[in-house]
Amino acid sequence: MLALLVVTVIAAVRSTDLFAAAILFGIYSFLTAILFMDLDAVDVAFTEAAVGAGVSTVLLLSTLRLTGRYEQRHKHSPALPLVVVGLTGAALVYGMTDAPDFGDPEAPAHTHVAKRYIEDGPRETGVPNMVTGVLASYRGYDTLGEVFVVFTAGLAVMMLLGTRVRGGRSSGREAIGDLLVLRVVGKVLIAFVMLFGLYVQFHGDYGAGGGFQAGVIFATALIVYDLVFGEADARRVMPHIWTERLIAIGILIYLGVGVAGMLLGGPFLDYSKLATDPVKGEHLGILLVEFGIGVAVFGAVMSIFNAFSGLRLPSEGGRDDV
Amino acid sequence: MLVVLAPLVAAPAIVLIGRARAAWHLALAAVVASFAAACAIAWKVSREGAIDYALGGWEAPWGIAYHVDFLGALVLLTVTGIAVAVVTYARPSVEREIPESRRYYFYGCLMLCLAGLLGMTITGDVFNLFVFLEISSLSSYALIGMGRDRRALNAAFQYLVMGTIGASFILIGIGFMYMMTGTLNMADLAVRLPEVADTRTIRAGFAFLTVGIGLKVALFPLHLWLPNVYAYAPSVVSAFLGATATKVAVYALLRIMLGIFGVEFSLGEMPLHALLVGLGSLGVVSASLVAVFERNVKRMLAYSSVAQVGYMVLGIGLANTDGVTASILHIFNHALMKGALFLALGAVMYRIGSVHIRDLAGLGRRMPLTAAAILVAGLSLIGVPGTVGFVSKWYLVLGALESGLWPLAALVLFGSILALIYIWRLVEVVWFERPAADAPAIDEAPLQMLAPILVLAFANLYFGINTDLTAGLAQRAAEALLEVNR
Amino acid sequence: MYDYLVSVFLMMGALYVVIAHGNLVKKVIGLGMFSTAVFILYITIGKVEGGTAPILEEGVTVYSNPLPHVLILTAIVVGVATTAVGLSLAVRIKAAYGTVEEDEITEMNLQAEEAGQDGTEDES
Structure with a gap:
């Protein structure tokens, strides 16, 4: 391995x-x-x-x-990079010589803050998956930041590359030929992928998964659609302006849940106030937040993919032989 | 709370609406709200001491908490204040420099960058610091890349590479600290670190954090990304980042070095004392020398920024109250100077379309108010008495003398002379040369742009004479930082 | 322990790619590999001997530490965001300069500076 x-x-x-x-x-x-x-x-x-x-x-x-596919051989002497890399490596190894042993259950990393997440987490948040609990509740504000990172990336890419569809390829037929088999397989595959996405989205509190993964999976389904049926068709299903709005909507759901906690008298992002029973409130808050994440991530991945694929068509002398 | 929330809400709202004009109005509303919230926080902190706020209702080491003390309040005020000036100013400049279909993305990114910087300032959690650092960095890479010259793209890419290496180093440092203490909360770390301070892991973690933040601070010799970024970014972005980004990074350095590791560890046990003083001095001298020979005025100011960062770091390295006060004060003061200068250059760019020194000849006759602002902020940069620049240098010299390091005091003087040379060159061209015969007749920039420039220039004078508010706050912040661990 | 050492080696290799290679796309690949190596470091910290995945289950008492997992979930997203922004800058650079080799770009910039252009003209 x-x-x-x-x-x-x-x-x-x-x-x-x-x-x-x-x-x-x-x-x-x-x-x-x-x-x-x-x-x-x-x-x-x-x-x-x-x-x-x-x-x-x-x-x-x-x-x-x-x-372009190939990089040039560089002519610089590799001495300076090697020194930097060597120093970094040496510092890392130096730091690790005093680190607690691998897997030691008594290591400070496991005995302080993390202990509560494991022992009380499922009870306090109503969610058996501790990772989801910590992610969406104890450190929910970090996760809010993370959704904003995704949003930033989406905005940045769209701002840099633009969002126009260039060129006029109208459907995917020329792109991969009018293969009946591919289209049928594609349709079935997409249905399964989306079903799986839904499962991951709403099952993240019990098993592995959650909004991030589900958002990516959903986006994959649409990207497959894009590849099989062509960009124009895919954009008819999901016009560009809506992918970017979806990011905003997803984020506003998250922020809305946070502000709702404030309006109900708690601090920002306090979900326990969302229902009469604090644990139920936590659980509800986590589900809503995960849903917001899923929507935002889906929108962001789609927007980024569209921005890149929108550039593919005009072949500005940059199109090599891939 | 509202201080970060306002720009955080504004960014998605801007995208949802998707219109350039509405985007500007929303952005303005958000920065004004944020500034008002910062004022409220500063008021509260000055009366009741540091504020803690547990997000999500989970108390500190388990959840993430905000922590704002004197220092944080001062930085919040600086950043939001500059943001109000920049956003007010932005509309005409952005209309000139950014294509219309991308303008609302531009405002969205600007809001995210602001939210990232504020989030870094206000947080009490080291990992959360990393997350918000990345929000501000990613948005600034894109904003820089929107510059009209293609070199802006290259500058943005270089910054992205350096910035990401820096962020990964910070992540490694955080990992090492977590490994040994089991916590990510800053206050909790400060309590738990002394026990394990004498391990190689913590020392290595400290080194990674220092280098990582050093990259963001543009500490000499890790400053190579900075000059081109400031030179080629859109005017509004140069002004905003020039006045805020490195300052927030210096603030993060202060929080981590003094707030978490403590003076004795950072400046006693580790050789950081000598390192900061040494690199700070080298930064001041070398960057000022380059600035003297630079002909693109924006880049000249960028090198001057590297030098100013040198002063700030120098003050931290001195590790006495006056030195640290000088650093904190300079965070605020330098934001005023560079904010005014970069905004003024943006106005020049708006009217003349160039910031090369040869094209600025006779500016004093053509745009007298803008030129006056350049003069005032320039004098402040040199450190002439009566301006804010003098106040922070005064404290720095006091700090150096207190530590018995009179050569450093001489160095500050030498740096000021170099600043005098490069600023004088600019002033001479602007005020005493005649405009080229074929120069087109031009006016002042629109009032919307002119007003923020003049306000910032005036602030350079006001806070230079009226030092009680800023110097007082900075001194209390410095004492608090140094005292925590005594 | 091997995990730690391997992650160090991976970081060094990736960092070398970032610093020594002149092709911008390759640099982005290197950055991605570098951050992934840091993730391995974190996840290794989180492992507890004899533990299982931190999802509540009947009869299991030892779980691995969920906190590093949470942190790295965030960091992965940060990593891919950086990759996306870096690549879109590379695409724009290709359109503006016609190349993504650092040496050639630097040379073109130097020529522009000698010609006295001060960075204000429109890119074509």
């Missing part, structure tokens, strides 16, 4: 074919996700697989279409 990771990184360093490097990055993320499973971090593994291996790799590939 670990050895594979090391090999992947070395290969990525050495490769001058950026297409290969992008794929290696996907593999690297995927291996990391498996490693996370092994370390009991199921939610993180899920997200890393969906986001790192999925979204990032797709974005990398769509960029390479525009910027």
Whole structure:
């Protein structure tokens, strides 16, 4: 496992074919996700697989279409980078020599704050998945920040790349041919993916999953639709202006839940006031917030994907041979 | 609470509406609300001491809490105040520089950047600091990339690479601290760290945090991203970031070095004392020297910013009340100077379309009020008595003498002479040269732009003479920071 | 312990890609790998010997620490956001300069500076 990771990184360093490097990055993320499973971090593994291996790799590939596949050999001496890298590595190893042993249950990391999350978390939040509980309630404000990071990225990409659909390809028929099989398979696949997305969205309080993962999965379904049926059709299903509005709506749901807590006499993001029974209130708040996250993430991934794919058409001399 | 919430709500609302004009009105309403909230907080802090606010109703080490003390209140006031000036000013300038279909994204990003900076200031949790740092950074990369010159894109990309490395270093540092203490809350960390301070893990974590924040502060020699960013970003963005971004990073440095690790660890046990003083001095001298030879005025001011950051870091390194007071004061004062200067240059850009020094000849006759603002803020940058620049340098010299480091006092003087040279060059061209014969006739910028420039320029004088409010607050903040761990 | 050392090695390799390579897209890949390596560090901190995934279950008493998981969920999102913004800047740079190699871009900028352009003309 670990050895594979090391090999992947070395290969990525050495490769001058950026297409290969992008794929290696996907593999690297995927291996990391498996490693996370092994370390009991199921939610993180899920997200890393969906986001790192999925979204990032797709974005990398769509960029390479525009910027060219091969990188030049650089002429600089590698001395300075090596010194910086060496110093960083040395500092890291130095720091780790005094670290608590791997897996030690008595390590300070596990005995202070985290203890309450494990022992009382499910009871106090009404949610058996402690990760969801901490994410959406104890550290709900961090998660609000995280949704804003997604929103920022969406806005930033749309501002930089623009949102117009350029060129006039009207449907996907020319893109991949009018393959009946593909269209049928595509439709079935999309239905299943969306069903799975719904499950992940509303089951995140009991098992692995939640708004982030569900938002990404939903976006994937639409992206598949885009690939099979063409951009114009996909945009008829979900016009661009609505994807960006969805991000805003999702965020406003989250903020709204937070402000509702304030209006009911608690601090910002206090969900316990949302129902007469504080634990029920917590649970309700978590569900609502996760829903807001799902909507916002879906909108953001779609917007970013659209911004990148909107640029694909005009071939401004940047289109190499991918 | 409202101080961060206002821009946070405004950003999605702007996108939902999707109209450039409405976006500007919303942004203005948000910054005014935010500024009012900051004033209320400052009032409360000055009467009742530091404020804590537990988000989500979970008490501190388990949930995330806000923590605002004197220092935080001062930074909140500075950032929101500058934001009001910048947003008021923004509309004509943005109409000139940003294509219409992207304008509401622009205001949305500006709000997010502001919210990120305020969130960093107000939070009491180290990981939350990282999250809001990333909100402000990501939005600023995009805002910078909207500059009209293609070099803006390159500058934004370089900043993105450096900024992300910095953020990852901060993340590593936080990880090491969590590993040894099991907590992320700043106050809780301050309590629990001394027990484990003598471990290699904490020392390494401290080093990663210092380097990571140093990148954001643009501490010499980690400042390489800064000059091009300030030079090529849209005028409004240069003014906003120039006046606020590095300051908030300096604030984060203060919070973490002095507030969490404590004076004895940061400046006693670790060699940070010598490092900060040394790098600060080098930054002052080298950046000022570059500024003397720079011909693009925006970039000249950017190098001057690196030098000013040097002064701030120097003050922290001195680790006595006057030194730290000087740093805190300079956060506020430098925001006033650079805010005024960059906004004035934005007005020049609006009318003339260039900020190259040769195109500014005779500006004093063509745009007398703007030129006057440049003169006042420039004098303040040099540190002439009667301006705010003098006050912070005065405290810095006092701090240096108190530590028996008279060469440092000389260095401050030397830096001021260099500033005199580059500012004088600008003033000479603006006031004493005749405009080129073929120069088109131009007026002052619209009142909407002119008013914020003049207000900031006036503030440079007002707070320079009336030092009780700012210096008093800064001194109390410095004492609080240094006392916590004595 | 091996996890820690491997994450250090991964960070070093990725950092080398970021600093030493001149291709902007490759730099973004390197940044992504760097932050992912930091995630491994965190998740490793969170592991408890003999624990299971932190989802409440009958009869299980030892759980791994959920807090690092939460932090890293946030950090993953930050990472992909950075990747998206970095790549869109790279795309714009390609459109404006015709290349994404740092050396060539630097050279073009130097020429512009020698020509005395002060950064105010419109990009074409």
